[in-house]
Amino acid sequence: MSDELKDLALELRRHLAWQEADGSRVILGDRSAAVSKPAPVAAVKAAPAPVAAKAPAPVIRTPSPPAEPIAKRPLDEIRRELGDCQRCKLCSGRKTIVFGSGNPRAELVFVGEGPGEEEDLKGVPFVGQAGQLLTKMIEAMKFTRDDVYICNVVKCRPPNNRNPEPDEIEACEPFLKAQLASLQPKVIVALGKFAAQTLLRDTTAITRLRGQWREYQGVPLMPTFHPAYLLRKPEEKRVAWMDLQEVMKRLGKQSDSKKGQ
Ligand code: SF4
Missing domain, CATH: 3.40.470.10 (Uracil-DNA glycosylase-like domain)
Incomplete structure (x- = not known):
């Protein structure tokens, strides 16, 4: 192995060690970590649900039947x-x-x-x-x-x-x-x-x-x-x-x- 290749391998090992210490080794193909990583995203997506659930409330509170225009006939x-x-x-x-x-x-x-x-x-x-x-x-x-x-x-x-x-x-x-x-x-x-x-x-x-x-x-x-x-x-x-x-x-x-x- 040439000196250049040895330096490159050393640099790579240091980089991997830093990633492991940082807890972010997903870059190297840790699939389980990759799957678990989006969890916070899912949580963020779930957050607006209560807002969406409030939307129909005015319909529920409507006291009278919905206005269906009926033709005026004699x-x-x-x-x-x-x-x-x-x-x-x-x-x-x-x-x-x-x-x-x-x-x-x-x-x-x-x-x-x-x-x-x-x-x-x-x-x-x-x-x-x-x-x-x-x-x-x-x-x-x-x-x-x-x-x-x-x-x-x-x-x-x-x-x-x-x-x-x-x-x-x-x-x-x-x-x-x-x-x-x-x-x-x-x-x-x-x-x-x-x-x-x-x-x-x-x-x-x-x-x-x-x-x-x-x-x-x-x-x-x-x-x-x-x-x-x-x-x-x-x-x-x-x-x-x-x-x-x-x-x-x-x-x-x-x-x-x-x-x-
Ligand atoms: S007019 Fe008499 S038969 Fe016709 S729908 Fe009304 S109650 Fe029933």
Whole structure:
């Protein structure tokens, strides 16, 4: 070996010794060290994960259903489209489809649950005992039934006045949405659990939803108790009236009576 080669070998041994002392011998092909080395990089990559996890939070907190623009069409066109509807099993027991009634330019819309026996016979929403109470509530708010629009989540009477089932609500809901898009009211009053929970996509109990302003497709929505519930629990009329007074305020109406009953 020439002197030059000897010097080169010596230099190489010193270099290797320095690398070992430094703990960085990976350069010479220590694969296990090469694999373990990127660990801190992986740790750095993992660090931003909590930031990414926060991103969907605003969606979760969104209180109202996502705004899906629905075409504004005349109510009679929507009724024609509904036709002799057989889209859900409620069609088999109904006598009449109860589409809705009132002013097609109403600034105030009441949405209830579904027709009862009298409504099923007459084809008009809220004409039974609960309907008579609703009429009094509307008049106490200084409106008439002809000023407002009244409709239900399901348009056919559930047998024995049972609650509407999820598949029935789902089948009928597009027509309710189309009605509200047609009416474009200033305020919606959701009467009872089914109307409030359906429109708000919120399973919170009506006892907690009521009295709090919410929004449906950009329209202020006030959930309150259903008149049928108020007939069973007259002591709740006071808080329902407070809810309706909020609606009056929103619509610029002065309240001078104590109770809507
Ligand atoms: S409840 Fe609605 S979807 Fe079901 S049959 Fe009646 S109109 Fe059709």
